[in-house]
Amino acid sequence: MTIAPVQRTASTGSTAWTDARLILALEEVVETELNRHLKVAKEWMPHEYVPWSQGRDFDGVLGGEAWALEQSKVTPLGRVSLVVNLLTEDNLPSYHHEIATMFGREGAWGTWVHRWTAEEGRHGIALRDYLLATRAVDPVELERARMMHMAEGFESDNSHSMLHSVAYVAFQELATRISHRNTGHFSGDPLCEQLLAKIANDENLHMVFYRNLLKAALEIAPDQAMRAVADVVIDFRMPGHGMPGFERSAAQIAIGGIYNLRIHHDDVLQPVLRHLKVMEIGGLGPEGLQAQQELGFFLDGLDAQATKFDERQAALLARRAANAEKKAEAARK
Ligand SMILES: [Fe+2]
Numbered sequence: 001m002t003i004a005p006v007q008r009t010a011s012t013g014s015t016a017w018t019d020a021r022l023i024l025a026l027e028e029v030v031e032t033e034l035n036r037h038l039k040v041a042k043e044w045m046p047h048e049y050v051p052w053s054q055g056r057d058f059d060g061v062l063g064g065e066a067w068a069l070e071q072s073k074v075t076p077l078g079r080v081s082l083v084v085n086l087l088t089e090d091n092l093p094s095y096h097h098e099i100a101t102m103f104g105r106e107g108a109w110g111t112w113v114h115r116w117t118a119e120e121g122r123h124g125i126a127l128r129d130y131l132l133a134t135r136a137v138d139p140v141e142l143e144r145a146r147m148m149h150m151a152e153g154f155e156s157d158n159s160h161s162m163l164h165s166v167a168y169v170a171f172q173e174l175a176t177r178i179s180h181r182n183t184g185h186f187s188g189d190p191l192c193e194q195l196l197a198k199i200a201n202d203e204n205l206h207m208v209f210y211r212n213l214l215k216a217a218l219e220i221a222p223d224q225a226m227r228a229v230a231d232v233v234i235d236f237r238m239p240g241h242g243m244p245g246f247e248r249s250a251a252q253i254a255i256g257g258i259y260n261l262r263i264h265h266d267d268v269l270q271p272v273l274r275h276l277k278v279m280e281i282g283g284l285g286p287e288g289l290q291a292q293q294e295l296g297f298f299l300d301g302l303d304a305q306a307t308k309f310d311e312r313q314a315a316l317l318a319r320r321a322a323n324a325e326k327k328a329e330a331a332r333k
């Protein structure tokens with residue numbers, strides 16, 4: 001079945017797609033991608049990654065031992081990032097609401113929405129179980145932060161447009177993958193790294209699904225999809241931006257090398273844009289061309305900003321290392 005756009009844009013005379021028409025036109029692609037996803041996604045068991053033997057009662061109802069910082073075996077940077085990642089995963093009910101409202105709960109779209117939700121649900125479960133069993137973070141602070149974060153809810157910046165939503169999740173799933181993977185890498189605990197690599201693998205498959213969908217959208221509605229990609233890349237923010245203390249945590253995560261401008265540019269934006277050959281797409285109308293140009297300017301600017309960040313980061317880390325060396329020397333005397 002071929003679905004055609006219905007509206008004509010008065011200013012340029014080009015045809016415009018409504019969200020409803022696009023959702024219909026992309027249904028077949030969603031079905032193909034869903035089937036491909038179900039074939040490659042391997043079942044895994046979150047409970048196998050939790051060292052339950054390390055768990056013991058907390059204070060309060062059971063009269064166990066209260067949490068204390070020295071019980072945590074993960075690095076300080078790992079603690080900050082694990083909390084950000086878990087709180088981000090915790091807001092799944094809001095994310096489900098956003099995509100179920102946008103994409104619908106029927107047909108292939110609906111099957112994807114529910115399957116994706118089930119896979120995402122595993123991430124919060126696995127992370128929380130790991131953090132509590134190992135006493136990696138303060139459970140009281142964690143619970144209070146979860147309550148505050150979830151009580152705020154999450155509203156997508158892109159709920160006004162289906163194409164913007166698809167473009168956003170294509171980049172955001174990869175951003176989340178990188179963030180989990182690097183958090184595991186810097187956690188200081190090999191088991192934590194293994195768990196986060198497993199979660200990162202799920203996020204990667206989600207990225208592939210949305211990226212392939214975006215590819216189809218760029219073929220069906222190139223000008224509108226290009227506008228969506230440009231807007232989303234230019235205004236990108238992580239889904240957890242509303243959580244308590246996000247700015248401070250994000251700064252530590254950036255300096256620590258888990259997620260920063262350089263990583264965002266090199267490991268998140270560029271791989272998706274290159275794969276889709278976004279900057280090489282030809283035959284665009286004036287609106288698409290304008291968006292493609294804006295995107296190009298933005299990426300150049302971001303690369304320059306990332307280079308400045310790299311320099312600041314290197315200087316700061318060198319200062320920290322020198323201070324630590326001085327302290328160690330004073331202690332030896
Ligand atoms: Fe996730």
Ligand SMILES: [Fe+2]
Pocket residue numbers: 120173176202203206
């Ligand atoms: Fe995901």
